[in-house]
Amino acid sequence: SSILEWREYTTNTRDNGSTSVRPKAPPHGYVKIHVDTCIARSQVRGSAAAVYRDVECNYLSSCLVIHGINNIVTLEIIAYREALSLADDLMVHNFTVASDSKQVVSDIHQGSHGPF
Numbered sequence: 001s002s003i004l005e006w007r008e009y010t011t012n013t014r015d016n017g018s019t020s021v022r023p024k025a026p027p028h029g030y031v032k033i034h035v036d037t038c039i040a041r042s043q044v045r046g047s048a049a050a051v052y053r054d055v056e057c058n059y060l061s062s063c064l065v066i067h068g069i070n071n072i073v074t075l076e077i078i079a080y081r082e083a084l085s086l087a088d089d090l091m092v093h094n095f096t097v098a099s100d101s102k103q104v105v106s107d108i109h110q111g112s113h114g115p116f
Contacts, residue, residue, distance in 0.1 A: 031096075032097075034053070034099075035082070035099050036079060039070050039072060046071075046075045048079035049064045049065075050086050052092075062086075065082055073104060076104040
């Protein structure tokens with residue numbers, strides 16, 4: 001089973017007054033796959049990435065795909081699909097996918113099938 005969420009962060013205040021910001025931990029028994037995208041300065045191509053971390057945020061695996069696509073929403077969907085493929089490759093069944101694209105998360109939750 002998987003959960004798609006809009007990326008949330010936890011802020012921790014240290015004894016010395018400084019703060020650290022880290023991604024919200026996944027639910028108990030789950031791992032988290034973060035997805036993100038970027039577009040080259042030339043606006044000619046973009047990349048989609050998925051990073052797989054355990055409950056303590058330790059790096060476990062990742063994938064990066066570079067496309068001749070410069071539409072950020074389309075790249076976010078590609079990143080989400082890469083997260084699903086990564087979970088399948090690693091035989092992970094209980095995971096969350098965290099994305100900073102509120103539009104994509106909303107579209108998936110609503111089953112809108114968007115233009116992607």
